[in-house]
Amino acid sequence: MTVAKRERAALVETFRTAGPDAATLCAGWSARDLAAHLVLRERRLDAAPGIMFPPLSGYTAKVQDKIAETTPWPELVDKIAAGPPIYSPFKLLDPLINVTELFVHNEDVRRAELGWEPRQLDSATVAALLRSLPMLSKIALSKVPARLILRTPDGRTLATVGTGPEVVITGEPQELLLYAFGRDAVRVEFTGDEAAVAQVKSAKRGL
Structure with a gap:
């Protein structure tokens, strides 16, 4: 399958x-x-x-x-x-x-339900989702006023988008994908200048 x-x-x-x-x-x-x-x-x-x-x-x-x-x-x-x-x-x-x-x-x-938890995905599913992330992020995050670095918890950089103050968003590939799609019910962490992070969080995302 x-x-x-x-x-x-x-x-x-x-x-x-x-x-x-x-x-x-x-x-x-x-x-x-x-x-x-x-x-x-x-x-x-x-x-x-x-x-x-x-x-x-x-x-x-x-x-x-x-x-x-x-x-x-x-x-x-x-x-x-x-x-x-x-x-x-x-x-x-x-x-x-x-x-x-x-x-x-x-x-x-x-994730619209209270108490949701991320699904445990197999490696093939994660790899399939990861393939779409670099191109998708360039489109979906184009209005974010910062240089975004999408990074996994083990330090891999999956995509870099935009210009301006640098903000690192760390999460599993599937969480970063959902974030790019404009979802807020995600498990990601933001690192960077406090004002820049606030602007990133409030910026429009998605297709």
Whole structure:
């Protein structure tokens, strides 16, 4: 089983345990809304471009709302479990581009609950998530007013982004990835000038 398939199975299990009304880290979205987003992304090629292209986002939102409102929760989750349909470009690209998406959204549900703890990930999953971090961080952290150094607890530098006062953010690769995606429910530590660290913490992040 590929890493992407394992992450999909983990997300499906989280959805089924949490239920449709569970909170998520995606502002304003319940688990049902998040599931509808994933179904739209993989199955509605007409509406998916609006996820990343703001001029089309209104249509995307309407389609997503309709999916959420009209599709029974078990069916929504079953569609995610089944993976991309044969006509979807995600079918062939699933092992390459879906690991990060599925991991992040699983954590969006898990970490919205009080008392969450990081999952223990195997080395293959960590390596797959790490591959996307250098490029993602350059885009997702481009508005942060500092020179960010993303570093693991054992001292490995995974990415360096931006200019200005230096701030080191230390955490496991999956935690740094979630931080870059704009999530605050992460286990990372900040080192640097106090004022610079405060600016970094308040800066806009994510895609």
